[in-house]
Amino acid sequence: MLRRKHNSFFNALTVALVLSLVPSTLLAQQGSGRQPAPAVNDPRQAATPQPTAQTFTGSIFGGNEEMKPKAGEPRASESAPSPKSAGPSPIPYAVVALKTTPRETGGAQQSSTSTPQQSSTSATQTTQPPAPSANNPPSPQPPAQTPQTASPTQSQTQQSTNPAAPAQSQQPAQPAVPPTAPANPAPSTQQAPAVQPTQGQQPGTPGSQVQSPQNPPAPGQESVPRPAPQRQQLNVPQVAPGFKAESGPFPTLERVGVDMAEQRPLSVREAIELALANNKDIEVARENVRAAEFDLKAARGVYDPHFLTNSYYERTETPAASFLSGTTTASVVQSGFFSTSSVQGLTPKFGGGYRLDFVNNRITTNNIFAALNPQYPSSLTFNYTQPLLKGRGFDQSRRQIEIAKKNLSLTDSQFRQRAIETITNVQRAYWDLVYALRNLQIQQEAVRDARAQLEHNKRLVSEGMLAPIDVVAAEAQVSGFEQSVYSALDDVGRAENNLKNLVAENRESPLWNVSVVPTDSVDLAPPAVDLTNAMQVALKSRPELQQSDVAAAINEVEQRYAREQTKPQVDLVASYGTVGLAGALNTSTSNPLTASSTQFRESINQLIGVVNPGLPPGQQLVPIPVPPPQTLPGILVGGEGQSLTNLGANRFKDFRVGVTVNLPFRNTTAEAQLGRTLVDRDRIRTQREQLEQLIQVDVRNAIQQVRTAESRLRAAAAARSASEQQYTSEQRKLDAGQSTVFLVLERQTALTTARGNELRAQTELNKAIADLQRATGNALEQNRVEIRLK
Numbered sequence: 001m002l003r004r005k006h007n008s009f010f011n012a013l014t015v016a017l018v019l020s021l022v023p024s025t026l027l028a029q030q031g032s033g034r035q036p037a038p039a040v041n042d043p044r045q046a047a048t049p050q051p052t053a054q055t056f057t058g059s060i061f062g063g064n065e066e067m068k069p070k071a072g073e074p075r076a077s078e079s080a081p082s083p084k085s086a087g088p089s090p091i092p093y094a095v096v097a098l099k100t101t102p103r104e105t106g107g108a109q110q111s112s113t114s115t116p117q118q119s120s121t122s123a124t125q126t127t128q129p130p131a132p133s134a135n136n137p138p139s140p141q142p143p144a145q146t147p148q149t150a151s152p153t154q155s156q157t158q159q160s161t162n163p164a165a166p167a168q169s170q171q172p173a174q175p176a177v178p179p180t181a182p183a184n185p186a187p188s189t190q191q192a193p194a195v196q197p198t199q200g201q202q203p204g205t206p207g208s209q210v211q212s213p214q215n216p217p218a219p220g221q222e223s224v225p226r227p228a229p230q231r232q233q234l235n236v237p238q239v240a241p242g243f244k245a246e247s248g249p250f251p252t253l254e255r256v257g258v259d260m261a262e263q264r265p266l267s268v269r270e271a272i273e274l275a276l277a278n279n280k281d282i283e284v285a286r287e288n289v290r291a292a293e294f295d296l297k298a299a300r301g302v303y304d305p306h307f308l309t310n311s312y313y314e315r316t317e318t319p320a321a322s323f324l325s326g327t328t329t330a331s332v333v334q335s336g337f338f339s340t341s342s343v344q345g346l347t348p349k350f351g352g353g354y355r356l357d358f359v360n361n362r363i364t365t366n367n368i369f370a371a372l373n374p375q376y377p378s379s380l381t382f383n384y385t386q387p388l389l390k391g392r393g394f395d396q397s398r399r400q401i402e403i404a405k406k407n408l409s410l411t412d413s414q415f416r417q418r419a420i421e422t423i424t425n426v427q428r429a430y431w432d433l434v435y436a437l438r439n440l441q442i443q444q445e446a447v448r449d450a451r452a453q454l455e456h457n458k459r460l461v462s463e464g465m466l467a468p469i470d471v472v473a474a475e476a477q478v479s480g481f482e483q484s485v486y487s488a489l490d491d492v493g494r495a496e497n498n499l500k501n502l503v504a505e506n507r508e509s510p511l512w513n514v515s516v517v518p519t520d521s522v523d524l525a526p527p528a529v530d531l532t533n534a535m536q537v538a539l540k541s542r543p544e545l546q547q548s549d550v551a552a553a554i555n556e557v558e559q560r561y562a563r564e565q566t567k568p569q570v571d572l573v574a575s576y577g578t579v580g581l582a583g584a585l586n587t588s589t590s591n592p593l594t595a596s597s598t599q600f601r602e603s604i605n606q607l608i609g610v611v612n613p614g615l616p617p618g619q620q621l622v623p624i625p626v627p628p629p630q631t632l633p634g635i636l637v638g639g640e641g642q643s644l645t646n647l648g649a650n651r652f653k654d655f656r657v658g659v660t661v662n663l664p665f666r667n668t669t670a671e672a673q674l675g676r677t678l679v680d681r682d683r684i685r686t687q688r689e690q691l692e693q694l695i696q697v698d699v700r701n702a703i704q705q706v707r708t709a710e711s712r713l714r715a716a717a718a719a720r721s722a723s724e725q726q727y728t729s730e731q732r733k734l735d736a737g738q739s740t741v742f743l744v745l746e747r748q749t750a751l752t753t754a755r756g757n758e759l760r761a762q763t764e765l766n767k768a769i770a771d772l773q774r775a776t777g778n779a780l781e782q783n784r785v786e787i788r789l790k
Contacts, residue, residue, distance in 0.1 A: 253489055268427060275422050276423075276785065278505040286415060292410070292411040295404045296401070299400040315333070334365040336361055354382070371586055372586065376581065376643035378640075383573070384574050391564065413543045416543045420774055427767070431767050432767075434518045436494075439488050440489060446752040449748060449751075454478055456731075524765065524766050527706070527772070537776045538776045541776065569663070570659065571661075578654075582640070582642035604623075706768045710765055719758070723755075727747040731747075
């Protein structure tokens with residue numbers, strides 16, 4: 001409401017100023033009512049002839065040469081005709097149009113031109129949109145437009161352009177304000193659309209275009225002058241302007257690296273056998289199984305006995321720190337050869353361990369107390385440790401063996417899964433190759449039919465029944481189908497390479513150089529599968545469920561071991577040993593215990609010999625007897641053989657029996673490990689449920705895919721049959737003059753598409769059958785494949 005009042009005030013002011021400038025004769029001829037501008041047609045009716053523009057005589061500026069706008073500046077005039085005035089230098093007849101430009105900085109200015117002249121006089125016809133009126137209200141103008149002014153008494157606001165002025169292709173828009181008008185007047189509610197001359201064209205020249213009406217500016221911006229932005233040119237480099245492919249002969253239909261003359265027939269079963277024997281994924285899975293077998297063998301090797309030996313020569317020299325050190329020098333020297341051998345291992349049951357040690361030495365010493373020098377000590381000791389609580393029922397070694405067994409089952413299941421995936425991929429690649437080859441045949445047949453149609457059209461043109469342009473249309477059809485032939489040949493190469501990658505042994509296989517020709521029939525009978533039976537088979541045969549079962553079994557092993565670790569450790573320890581010894585008697589020194597009393601004994605015996613003659617016979621003294629020489633048992637005198645004999649005779653033995661207890665105050669680690677295994681058990685159960693649900697979705701989708709593909713095949717076959725009939729009928733109509741070449745070519749294209757759709761539907765059905773075998777997990781059984789590791 002405020003805006004309307006604001007506009008009314010400025011409109012009244014503008015009317016008063018314009019009336020003061022317009023001659024009275026012009027106002028008398030204009031009349032009281034507004035007349036619609038007949039010079040401009042509705043843009044929606046641009047195709048209709050346009051009437052001549054409203055013209056006038058003289059200048060609305062009263063003939064004042066100083067008040068005339070310069071060339072390129074907008075001018076305003078009345079839409080009603082005005083009589084010739086007597087003023088000097090009248091402006092020639094011209095069309096007046098208001099020019100507006102967008103307000104945004106950098107926006108491209110819109111250009112407009114006028115239509116050619118239609119009158120013998122100098123009047124010019126306009127092609128701009130109609131001026132706003134009561135029956136043709138103005139369209140809303142966006143706020144980005146520069147406000148313009150116009151007289152409210154004019155039925156069509158126009159800008160006068162001087163034909164003699166030079167062209168201003170990039171001239172910024174200026175407000176169309178008379179020289180006597182006030183500065184920044186409020187724009188009228190009815191504005192003429194902006195017309196901008198195009199580059200290199202004068203306003204009113206032929207070939208110009210008209211700009212659509214602009215929306216009104218935003219409120220509050222009517223009186224704010226803004227400079228018109230300059231047009232910004234985007235510097236876009238031209239890349240290969242006017243490019244045209246050189247015409248020449250078509251390349252030969254051949255595939256890279258493939259001898260088309262040498263063909264290799266291949267069935268689905270042969271492809272599966274080659275893939276299972278040569279496919280790299282299958283080979284990797286097979287090696288994984290063998291690796292798992294070695295892991296199991298390594299885990300069982302923990303019970304293999306271990307033989308240890310330690311042999312060395314040693315010489316020691318000990319200082320004498322006592323009178324009883326056994327040496328007359330400053331040190332006791334001992335040297336010899338020492339050898340210690342042992343056999344140790346674990347028992348497969350009850351977690352026990354054993355150790356057998358054998359010692360055989362030769363020792364030489366200068367110790368005077370040594371009765372045997374050199375001497376040969378030997379010993380044989382057997383030790384056994386048996387857990388009573390922790391480790392008796394299940395230990396680390398048995399845990400590793402059980403996990404290795406489960407991993408072997410896991411790799412077997414993974415190998416089975418990889419084999420199923422390989423079989424499915426081979427089947428899909430095989431049927432893709434079948435489709436590509438048959439599609440190539442379809443495209444070649446399409447080219448043949450298109451060329452036949454071309455010859456037919458040429459014959460009809462020669463007979464005068466068709467226009468020559470119909471031959472061009474047929475030639476374009478032939479060229480399009482020839483492009484499809486090369487595209488189909490590329491698809492054949494890709495499909496064949498994909499299949500060869502699955503079945504070839506390596507990159508040097510001769511299979512890469514031959515053309516593979518599928519021999520199996522494409523018409524496979526879809527199986528009649530019930531959802532319930534399919535789910536039962538899938539839950540029984542899917543390798544993923546078997547892998548889940550293996551993971552649950554491994555978790556049970558971990559739980560068993562974790563529970564065993566929570567028990568206290570109590571071990572029974574027992575040992576039994578025997579000792580052997582032999583050596584040569586030490587005769588180099590006397591007995592140190594008796595050597596010190598020999599002289600004393602001899603002196604006493606001499607005194608007894610002097611005293612005894614004077615004593616009566618019954619009272620004579622008995623001389624002190626000479627002590628007997630030192631002797632050892634004969635079983636200890638000898639060499640190393642005698643020592644081993646004494647060892648084997650078990651003459652000197654020892655044994656020990658005891659209990660070892662290791663009881664932690666808090667067994668936190670073992671309890672935490674047990675809790676972790678219980679959490680893993682719940683996680684595996686949840687994953688199992690999720691896996692079963694995913695398998696159900698997979699089976700449902702596979703069955704639905706088979707049924708959908710079967711329905712699509714039937715529909716595609718019906719569509720192909722109908723397309724053949726339509727194409728034949730359209731050809732007959734063309735011969736009878738009741739059809740056009742365009743319809744015949746359309747029918748031909750539709751027939752080629754229908755044939756391709758039928759072939760694609762059959763291929764999708766075969767691939768859906770392969771996916772169903774994979775989803776139910778019986779791909780091996782359906783293709784009669786037996787898993788046997790090398």
